[in-house]
Amino acid sequence: MSEFKPFKRLALIGIGLIGSSLARVAKREGLTESIVCAAPTERSRKAAIDLGLVAEAHADAAAAVKGADLVVICAPLGAYAEIMPAIAPHLEAGAILSDVGSVKASAIRDIGPLVPEGVHFIPGHPVAGTENSGPEAGFAELFEGRWCILTPIPGVDQQALDRLAGFWTRAGSKVEFMEARHHDLVLAVTSHLPHLIAYNIVGTADDLATVTKSEVIKFSAGGFRDFTRIAASDPTMWRDIFLNNREAVLEMLGRFSEDLALLQRAIRWGDGNTLFDLFTRTRAIRRAIIDEGQDTPAADFGRHPETKG
Amino acid sequence: MSEFKPFKRLALIGIGLIGSSLARVAKREGLTESIVCAAPTERSRKAAIDLGLVAEAHADAAAAVKGADLVVICAPLGAYAEIMPAIAPHLEAGAILSDVGSVKASAIRDIGPLVPEGVHFIPGHPVAGTENSGPEAGFAELFEGRWCILTPIPGVDQQALDRLAGFWTRAGSKVEFMEARHHDLVLAVTSHLPHLIAYNIVGTADDLATVTKSEVIKFSAGGFRDFTRIAASDPTMWRDIFLNNREAVLEMLGRFSEDLALLQRAIRWGDGNTLFDLFTRTRAIRRAIIDEGQDTPAADFGRHPETKG
Numbered sequence: 183m184s185e186f187k188p189f190k191r192l193a194l195i196g197i198g199l200i201g202s203s204l205a206r207v208a209k210r211e212g213l214t215e216s217i218v219c220a221a222p223t224e225r226s227r228k229a230a231i232d233l234g235l236v237a238e239a240h241a242d243a244a245a246a247v248k249g250a251d252l253v254v255i256c257a258p259l260g261a262y263a264e265i266m267p268a269i270a271p272h273l274e275a276g277a278i279l280s281d282v283g284s285v286k287a288s289a290i291r292d293i294g295p296l297v298p299e300g301v302h303f304i305p306g307h308p309v310a311g312t313e314n315s316g317p318e319a320g321f322a323e324l325f326e327g328r329w330c331i332l333t334p335i336p337g338v339d340q341q342a343l344d345r346l347a348g349f350w351t352r353a354g355s356k357v358e359f360m361e362a363r364h365h366d367l368v369l370a371v372t373s374h375l376p377h378l379i380a381y382n383i384v385g386t387a388d389d390l391a392t393v394t395k396s397e398v399i400k401f402s403a404g405g406f407r408d409f410t411r412i413a414a415s416d417p418t419m420w421r422d423i424f425l426n427n428r429e430a431v432l433e434m435l436g437r438f439s440e441d442l443a444l445l446q447r448a449i450r451w452g453d454g455n456t457l458f459d460l461f462t463r464t465r466a467i468r469r470a471i472i473d474e475g476q477d478t479p480a481a482d483f484g485r486h487p488e489t490k491g
Numbered sequence: 492m493s494e495f496k497p498f499k500r501l502a503l504i505g506i507g508l509i510g511s512s513l514a515r516v517a518k519r520e521g522l523t524e525s526i527v528c529a530a531p532t533e534r535s536r537k538a539a540i541d542l543g544l545v546a547e548a549h550a551d552a553a554a555a556v557k558g559a560d561l562v563v564i565c566a567p568l569g570a571y572a573e574i575m576p577a578i579a580p581h582l583e584a585g586a587i588l589s590d591v592g593s594v595k596a597s598a599i600r601d602i603g604p605l606v607p608e609g610v611h612f613i614p615g616h617p618v619a620g621t622e623n624s625g626p627e628a629g630f631a632e633l634f635e636g637r638w639c640i641l642t643p644i645p646g647v648d649q650q651a652l653d654r655l656a657g658f659w660t661r662a663g664s665k666v667e668f669m670e671a672r673h674h675d676l677v678l679a680v681t682s683h684l685p686h687l688i689a690y691n692i693v694g695t696a697d698d699l700a701t702v703t704k705s706e707v708i709k710f711s712a713g714g715f716r717d718f719t720r721i722a723a724s725d726p727t728m729w730r731d732i733f734l735n736n737r738e739a740v741l742e743m744l745g746r747f748s749e750d751l752a753l754l755q756r757a758i759r760w761g762d763g764n765t766l767f768d769l770f771t772r773t774r775a776i777r778r779a780i781i782d783e784g785q786d787t788p789a790a791d792f793g794r795h796p797e798t799k800g
Contacts, residue, residue: 312790373713404682414777417770461726468723481621483792
């Protein structure tokens with residue numbers, strides 16, 4: 183790994199699961215001399231201080247970015263349009279400004295136009311998370327072995343880009359570069375559509391009258407429980423993702439529904455071959471994900487400790 | 492726990508994930524004096540013997556059931572119509588005949604009419620499994636804390652029912668009794684629909700041209716990878732489940748699709764409230780499943796060992 187010069191002051195705008203994990207790993211790896219944050223609630227600010235994550239916790243984002251040479255927005259996408267006008271006048275010349283949002287075209291739309299001359303804006307997205315939220319939910323190992331996608335805008339300062347990539351690498355991530363629109367398509371498939379489907383199936387089950395809610399919960403180990411993890415993800419964050427990646431999500435959802443109609447027809451007409459062929463094909467994808475190190479090889483995600491691979 | 496008299500000879504028709512797990516726990520807990528199995532492939536029979544799971548492994552199911560006082564069919568639902576005529580003439584008077592299939596009305600349809608006088612047929616379904624299959628994939632703890640649903644037919648011998656319930660309880664399961672048709676509705680929601688959706692989304696992702704397969708795999712930690720586990724389940728078993736629980740699955744799929752159309756519309760029209768309300772409601776279901784002991788409280792299924800709850 184090449185030389186890495188720690189940042190002087192890292193300002194995290196938002197200190198939830200991602201922000202607090204970033205604070206933890208930045209501290210552990212000595213990636214910055216100091217860390218400050220801004221958070222909209224007193225509860226979060228207090229937690230950030232009490233957990234020893236930051237030296238200062240501000241209600242006002244503008245106060246947090248003063249003197250910071252790395253600013254990372256770790257807030258729901260819907261808050262960007264409010265955060266950016268507030269911090270823009272206070273960003274330091276030479277500072278790197280990034281974010282961790284799951285949609286990059288909208289991040290560029292909301293942040294880009296307000297970036298002051300001399301500030302290096304590099305949109306980013308660590309593909310990592312859990313179903314929990316808040317400063318207490320973070321942990322330093324969250325980014326370990328996970329991809330962090332940077333979607334630099336043409337003409338970006340190469341040195342700033344290298345520096346931010348180095349930061350993420352030291353946080354445990356593998357760094358990938360991508361065009362923003364392509365990122366949003368990729369994530370629509372690998373993240374947004376799965377979340378939408380999970381939220382939907384859990385909602386459908388919750389609505390049933392013929393089968394009681396207690397039955398749904400009791401017998402969830404037949405498969406349903408897997409979906410509930412994702413469907414327990416932060417509601418605000420996910421609302422904002424769907425509103426901001428509308429086109430790509432609708433496109434993927436259209437394909438999903440077409441394919442589902444085919445399966446529905448196969449079930450109705452007793453076409454076992456269509457079912458069997460699909461079910462055989464999908465098994466290989468799981469294998470590839472494990473081979474890539476993107477999931478555990480243990481059966482049932484290792485829920486049964488004795489089967490850990 | 493009341494007294495339990497071990498069976499003399501347990502015959503497992505099929506020695507895959509469920510059959511071999513049952514063999515392991517029956518041996519560990521001393522639930523039977525001997526265990527034999529029937530399996531259609533030489534490979535499975537050899538594995539069952541080599542792993543020390545059974546005393547005898549037969550190609551012919553009829554040979555396995557001779558002298559058995561407990562026979563459990565652990566084969567895909569589609570094989571029942573072939574297995575039953577083969578074993579029926581050889582079942583011992585007084586024996587208990589059960590199965591582990593995920594659809595109970597079809598099990599009763601295929602097995603019921605051929606059950607000889609004096610044999611106690613009690614359909615069963617342990618709601619447990621992993622994405623792996625075959626005799627090597629089983630483990631004695633598979634049923635620990637999971638529900639086993641028995642769907643006895645009116646007029647069944649109460650002593651035989653108590654005996655089978657006692658067997659499953661000692662295998663680690665919690666036993667529940669249910670009417671077969673209701674079971675099939677409950678499982679359509681908690682297991683069959685989730686599997687269908689998972690297979691479908693993995694298939695959709697696999698088909699994309701705009702996003703490459705390697706991208707889908709690399710960035711699967713955003714949510715997609717959760718679905719691939721379920722979509723790696725045994726293709727034959729799942730084909731047979733969908734073909735045999737057609738009506739209930741189509742009914743649940745209809746509801747799912749209606750609800751999805753509503754979400755699609757909310758995204759298209761930028762209706763954040765509808766999204767937020769659903770996403771808030773679904774979080775509570777996860778909590779209830781954890782409180783019921785049906786999933787791990789650890790974040791991300793405990794994939795990150797340091798976050799284990």
